[in-house]
Amino acid sequence: MKVIVTERISENGIEYLKKYVDVDVKLGLERKELLDIIDNYDAIIVRSVTKVDKELIEKGKNLKVIGRAGNGVDNIDLNTATKKGIIVVNTPEGNIIAAAEHTIGLMLSIARNIPQAYNGCKNGDFKRNRYKGVELNGKTLGIIGLGRIGSLVATRLSSFNMNVIAYDPYIPDSRFEKFGVQKVTLDELLEQSDFITIHTPKTEETLGMIGEKELKKVKKGVRIVNCARGGLINEEALYNAVKEGTVAAAALDVLLIEPVYDKENKDFHNPLLELPNVVVTPHLGASTVEAQNNVGIEVAREVVTALSGKLYGNIVNLPDVKADEFNMLKPYMRLCEAMGALYYQINETPISTVEIIYRGKISKHNTDIVSLYALKGILKPALKEGVSIINARIRAKEMGIEVIEGKVEEINHYSSLVILKITDTKGSMSQFAGTTYGDEIRIVECLGHKVNFEPTDYMLFVRNKDVPGVIGHIGNVLSEFGINISSMHVSPNKSDGTALMIVNTDKEIPHEAVDALNNLNSILRARAVKAS
Ligand SMILES: NC(=O)C1=CN([C@@H]2O[C@H](COP(=O)(O)OP(=O)(O)OC[C@H]3O[C@@H](n4cnc5c(N)ncnc54)[C@H](O)[C@@H]3O)[C@@H](O)[C@H]2O)C=CC1
Numbered sequence: 261m262k263v264i265v266t267e268r269i270s271e272n273g274i275e276y277l278k279k280y281v282d283v284d285v286k287l288g289l290e291r292k293e294l295l296d297i298i299d300n301y302d303a304i305i306v307r308s309v310t311k312v313d314k315e316l317i318e319k320g321k322n323l324k325v326i327g328r329a330g331n332g333v334d335n336i337d338l339n340t341a342t343k344k345g346i347i348v349v350n351t352p353e354g355n356i357i358a359a360a361e362h363t364i365g366l367m368l369s370i371a372r373n374i375p376q377a378y379n380g381c382k383n384g385d386f387k388r389n390r391y392k393g394v395e396l397n398g399k400t401l402g403i404i405g406l407g408r409i410g411s412l413v414a415t416r417l418s419s420f421n422m423n424v425i426a427y428d429p430y431i432p433d434s435r436f437e438k439f440g441v442q443k444v445t446l447d448e449l450l451e452q453s454d455f456i457t458i459h460t461p462k463t464e465e466t467l468g469m470i471g472e473k474e475l476k477k478v479k480k481g482v483r484i485v486n487c488a489r490g491g492l493i494n495e496e497a498l499y500n501a502v503k504e505g506t507v508a509a510a511a512l513d514v515l516l517i518e519p520v521y522d523k524e525n526k527d528f529h530n531p532l533l534e535l536p537n538v539v540v541t542p543h544l545g546a547s548t549v550e551a552q553n554n555v556g557i558e559v560a561r562e563v564v565t566a567l568s569g570k571l572y573g574n575i576v577n578l579p580d581v582k583a584d585e586f587n588m589l590k591p592y593m594r595l596c597e598a599m600g601a602l603y604y605q606i607n608e609t610p611i612s613t614v615e616i617i618y619r620g621k622i623s624k625h626n627t628d629i630v631s632l633y634a635l636k637g638i639l640k641p642a643l644k645e646g647v648s649i650i651n652a653r654i655r656a657k658e659m660g661i662e663v664i665e666g667k668v669e670e671i672n673h674y675s676s677l678v679i680l681k682i683t684d685t686k687g688s689m690s691q692f693a694g695t696t697y698g699d700e701i702r703i704v705e706c707l708g709h710k711v712n713f714e715p716t717d718y719m720l721f722v723r724n725k726d727v728p729g730v731i732g733h734i735g736n737v738l739s740e741f742g743i744n745i746s747s748m749h750v751s752p753n754k755s756d757g758t759a760l761m762i763v764n765t766d767k768e769i770p771h772e773a774v775d776a777l778n779n780l781n782s783i784l785r786a787r788a789v790k791a792s
């Protein structure tokens with residue numbers, strides 16, 4: 261496996277990668293050079309500069325993993341990566357302390373005019389009254405986005421005796437309580453805060469979320485910090501608000517358009533830099549020895565794990581599963597993939613709805629990843645290599661399939677059961693249900709029949725007349741092709757005189773054998789099927 265690293269990550273990360281894969285560290289590549297060579301690589305590792313956009317991903321024909329040595333993934337086209345079944349991993353925890361501490365550093369800087377005073381000193385200006393600042397003590401701090409970094413800032417600045425309020429519509433009240441932060445609306449935050457800091461990711465929704473309209477609502481003299489992403493606070497609106505004096509000062513670690521770091525940037529210009537009370541740092545939030553050691557080694561581990569096909573860890577485009585929960589869910593993943601795989605092997609009609617119902621103990625777990633395996637199983641016979649668990653949900657949606665998931669704690673007989681109800685476009689429903697015993701998986705209901713079989717790679721599904729001698733006929737045909745039966749399950753349907761027979765065999769059943777079976781009078785329909 262070959263991995264390209266396009267931005268500086270720590271040596272410990274590179275050393276780790278070298279133990280498992282071929283690594284090319286190519287810093288400062290021009291965009292065109294990267295586009296030309298990307299198809300040589302199975303994985304790419306970047307920080308915030310390399311734009312892993314649609315064009316690059318599409319050129320990376322062999323890409324399986326995109327690793328982000330850091331937190332924000334807005335430089336990666338997640339949609340295209342997901343559609344292509346490429347795993348995107350990041351290191352969301354490794355640099356959050358660094359980012360929180362930098363935020364606080366910036367806040368103190370603009371409270372006390374430290375950068376300006378330092379510059380003044382360098383130029384022989386010791387006039388203290390020019391740099392009189394304000395204290396954080398007793399002031400109201402408004403945090404937009406109370407996630408990992410926002411909450412670190414909250415707890416640290418509470419000890420400065422700040423009154424901390426926050427706006428974050430996506431988290432439960434318990435998170436505000438946990439950090440001793442008052443939950444407010446965005447308008448309340450704007451109206452009440454003496455200091456505002458923003459810690460949301462950059463998304464379509466958050467880009468420009470603090471604009472002209474919002475800056476009209478702030479307390480006069482507010483100080484604002486942005487150590488998240490450039491443009492979350494509209495730069496033109498901020499410029500005007502600082503110029504007018506509504507905003508007393510701003511500190512930005514990030515800009516909407518950032519020059520390429522570590523290169524000369526003669527053309528770089530941003531009007532905000534002309535304002536004496538705006539302080540800018542060159543995206544330094546994650547630049548500490550500790551944070552870079554953390555994210556370097558973490559990204560290396562994540563990429564190696566993902567390349568080896570293990571689907572847990574910080575996978576951005578998969579549900580969050582920890583290694584121990586992943587191991588516990590593994591048999592259910594196999595079970596659901598196998599149950600799903602049966603549908604298109606024994607039906608032709610396109611699907612309109614897939615219902616996945618988790619009953620019993622399994623219902624208490626986060627089963628999102630199990631559902632992805634069910635969808636992958638269902639779509640695999642139709643899409644072959646074009647579907648993976650990364651893109652299964654998108655592919656299902658593209659095919660017009662509605663996916664419904666349900667959980668019911670109550671259960672009889674089994675400790676856990678997963679039920680798969682697949683409704684086709686003509687309105688008929690095929691139902692499968694299965695359970696696990698330790699690592700073993702069993703399908704216990706199939707198309708209205710109570711059964712009990714292990715889905716394996718070589719199986720025969722037979723609908724036959726429920727008459728004596730059919731088992732012998734099937735045995736004879738298979739033996740003519742040198743195929744051994746390893747187990748057999750028969751489930752008669754008393755009402756119509758037919759039976760469903762599931763036969764597990766020791767090798768693949770060729771077309772000729774299936775044709776021979778279908779020619780038997782007692783057999784209504786025989787199909788060779790696979791569990792995956
Ligand atoms: N300057 C730097 O070097 C660094 C910058 N960052 C940036 O910081 C961002 C935040 O990082 P984390 O705290 O780890 O992310 P996180 O995902 O833990 O927290 C983000 C929070 O923002 C909230 N949020 C999302 N949309 C919102 C909206 N419209 N209004 C209010 N809240 C909203 C979410 O509910 C979540 O609680 C990253 O996405 C990255 O862009 C991260 C590390 C270093």
Ligand SMILES: O=C(O)C(=O)COP(=O)(O)O
Binds near residue numbers: 308330
């Ligand atoms: O981790 C993040 O989101 C950052 O913004 C840090 O970016 P960097 O890796 O220092 O280019």
